[in-house]
Amino acid sequence: MRDRxxxxxxxxxxxxxxxxxxxxLLFLVLPVVTVFVQALSRGVSTYLAAFDDDDTRxxxxxxxxxxxxxxxxxxxxxxxxxxxIAKFDFPGKTLLxxxxxxxxxxxxxxxxxxxxxxxxxxxxxxxxxxSWDVQIIFAVPGIVLAxxxxxxxxxxxxxxxxxxxxxxxxxxxxxxxxxxxLRTFLTVTLPNVRWALLYGxxxxxxxxxxxxxxxxxxxxxxxxxTNTMPLHVEILYNEYNFVAAFAVASLLAGLALVTLVGKSLxxxxxxxxxAATRRH
Amino acid sequence: MLALLGPSGSGKTTLLRLVAGLEAPTAGRLLFDxxxxxxxxxxxxxxxxxxxxxxxxxxxxxxxxxxxxxxxxPRRTRPSNAEIKRRVAELLDLVxxxxxxxxxxxxLSGGQRQRVALARALAVEPRVLLLDEPxxxxxxxxxxxxxxxxxxxxxxxxxxxxFVTHDQDEALELADRVAILHxxxxxxxxxxxxxxxxxxxxxxxxxxxxxxxxxxxxxxxVLRIGAQYVPAPAGQRAGNFDLFVRPSDVVVTDGSDExxxxxxxxxxxxxxxxxxxxxxxxxxxxxxxxxxARHALRKGESLQVRLATVRLFASGTRAxx
Numbered sequence: 001m002r003d004r005x006x007x008x009x010x011x012x013x014x015x016x017x018x019x020x021x022x023x024x025l026l027f028l029v030l031p032v033v034t035v036f037v038q039a040l041s042r043g044v045s046t047y048l049a050a051f052d053d054d055d056t057r058x059x060x061x062x063x064x065x066x067x068x069x070x071x072x073x074x075x076x077x078x079x080x081x082x083x084x085i086a087k088f089d090f091p092g093k094t095l096l097x098x099x100x101x102x103x104x105x106x107x108x109x110x111x112x113x114x115x116x117x118x119x120x121x122x123x124x125x126x127x128x129x130x131s132w133d134v135q136i137i138f139a140v141p142g143i144v145l146a147x148x149x150x151x152x153x154x155x156x157x158x159x160x161x162x163x164x165x166x167x168x169x170x171x172x173x174x175x176x177x178x179x180x181x182l183r184t185f186l187t188v189t190l191p192n193v194r195w196a197l198l199y200g201x202x203x204x205x206x207x208x209x210x211x212x213x214x215x216x217x218x219x220x221x222x223x224x225x226t227n228t229m230p231l232h233v234e235i236l237y238n239e240y241n242f243v244a245a246f247a248v249a250s251l252l253a254g255l256a257l258v259t260l261v262g263k264s265l266x267x268x269x270x271x272x273x274x275a276a277t278r279r280h
Numbered sequence: 281m282l283a284l285l286g287p288s289g290s291g292k293t294t295l296l297r298l299v300a301g302l303e304a305p306t307a308g309r310l311l312f313d314x315x316x317x318x319x320x321x322x323x324x325x326x327x328x329x330x331x332x333x334x335x336x337x338x339x340x341x342x343x344x345x346x347x348x349x350x351x352x353x354p355r356r357t358r359p360s361n362a363e364i365k366r367r368v369a370e371l372l373d374l375v376x377x378x379x380x381x382x383x384x385x386x387x388l389s390g391g392q393r394q395r396v397a398l399a400r401a402l403a404v405e406p407r408v409l410l411l412d413e414p415x416x417x418x419x420x421x422x423x424x425x426x427x428x429x430x431x432x433x434x435x436x437x438x439x440x441x442x443f444v445t446h447d448q449d450e451a452l453e454l455a456d457r458v459a460i461l462h463x464x465x466x467x468x469x470x471x472x473x474x475x476x477x478x479x480x481x482x483x484x485x486x487x488x489x490x491x492x493x494x495x496x497x498x499x500x501x502v503l504r505i506g507a508q509y510v511p512a513p514a515g516q517r518a519g520n521f522d523l524f525v526r527p528s529d530v531v532v533t534d535g536s537d538e539x540x541x542x543x544x545x546x547x548x549x550x551x552x553x554x555x556x557x558x559x560x561x562x563x564x565x566x567x568x569x570x571x572x573a574r575h576a577l578r579k580g581e582s583l584q585v586r587l588a589t590v591r592l593f594a595s596g597t598r599a600x601x
Contacts, residue, residue, distance in 0.1 A: 173331060173400075176300055176301075176322055
């Protein structure tokens with residue numbers, strides 16, 4: 001398998017590995033470890049006491065519920081967008097593909113500002129929202145909207161290349177065998193992309209829980225009401241409440257680590273199917 | 281069993297997909313026996329379609345693939361689980377894949393996948409079986425075996441079968457009738473004998489049987505090929521023509537008024553026979569003839585040949601090439 005010409009001397013190989021591992025330790029592992037060390041610096045009881053606070057708990061609940069709304073929404077949008085793009089031809093398809101990438105390319109702060117400009121008191125739709133007595137900005141709906149916007153590409157991006165590669169021929173086969181459109185989708189299309197879909201959901205979830213910029217703009221930082229975990233960490237930190245800040249941060253990091261483990265498990269078990277996505 | 285034969289881009293697959301309902305016609309009607317199927321949906325047509333790439337459901341086992349068409353039926357008409365199981369076993373037996381029912385498509389060879397696709401299509405008891413390049417992706421040996429096997433299967437089950445191919449040997453050997461398509465038009469439909477012996481258009485004459493096209497002219501009962509003259513077939517009207525010559529049309533002779541003199545420009549040995557390329561005159565395409573191996577021909581040699589069959593088509597017809 002290994003070509004002799006392409007094999008570096010062992011010194012070079014070890015040097016490259018050392019550089020890569022060293023970089024990883026310095027910039028990725030060390031910070032995560034620091035979070036946990038700082039959080040536990042005054043002992044476990046102080047660490048746990050940090051969570052015995054109404055504002056902190058409400059931040060945790062808010063973060064989890066925003067993710068619980070945003071992820072299923074993007075699951076639906078992502079599947080329908082990927083389905084439309086991969087299986088059908090229609091005018092404006094390229095435009096749609098670029099639009100899906102938009103949240104990746106613009107700064108989250110700008111994403112947040114867009115919603116303020118749209119739904120804020122001075123915004124375009126502000127008066128309309130006011131007349132309906134609906135509060136979007138500086139309230140939970142705004143946070144959900146901003147999160148949905150920022151995390152929109154994850155699932156669609158994961159599915160489109162895979163679905164395009166698989167083509168429509170299996171769906172056609174199902175149709176000739178007498179299956180209905182919905183049945184075809186449920187028994188052929190969905191099972192064929194299930195692992196990529198789950199992978200997309202994990203990534204989407206990680207970002208939904210961790211999003212700071214866009215949410216920070218629309219939330220208004222009202223403690224106990226519109227503070228998500230990342231925002232709460234910042235507030236605590238600014239108040240020199242380091243232990244509590246790092247405790248909440250450690251929980252957030254913990255959630256991320258769980259996601260990462262899930263993702264690795266997926267890659268380990270279904271690497272081939274996911275590889276199709278990576279290639280693009 | 282009908283073969284749709286034509287060069288690539290001639291509309292064979294499109295026609296097959298129209299029959300299946302995977303494409304919609306812009307005009308015309310589609311009849312199954314006497315029933316108008318033009319506006320029936322794919323599912324309502326009850327066709328068995330075998331795709332070129334087989335399109336097996338990759339996440340399902342062989343047995344699940346075959347059972348799919350039965351399982352998706354509405355509850356009223358769906359057979360019981362035991363019945364489905366029995367049908368699957370029967371079909372596995374028919375396509376000679378017993379014991380492979382739990383395999384995934386990715387664990388099968390090309391020929392096996394092809395047969396699973398066929399069994400899956402047959403499971404729904406289709407009114408017509410449609411095969412798109414059924415042997416396209418297989419190597420020569422498997423191809424030959426599967427071809428024979430498919431013919432036997434057809435004789436046994438008697439399904440109306442429509443298959444697409446660009447391989448004329450395959451079409452002429454396997455099908456009862458062959459339809460020749462070219463640029464989206466039907467050139468001729470008939471038995472292999474009709475197609476080979478009585479090509480209806482200049483395209484068909486040129487397409488089947490390794491024919492070479494040579495410009496020719498008929499004046500007052502005389503056929504001119506290059507600078508040579510032979511009697512034209514009886515009753516042939518005058519004009520400019522394309523003469524189609526197949527290897528089997530050329531017979532070596534020893535001088536008569538029908539004889540043409542030819543020059544050997546190349547000799548090849550192919551299996552038990554010898555193939556010689558002959559030139560009938562300066563600037564004309566060379567024709568090939570097949571000779572027994574004992575005929576030792578040398579390059580540059582001259583000989584006399586006669587055309588056993590003279591196939592003339594008015595030159596410049598729409599399907600000229």
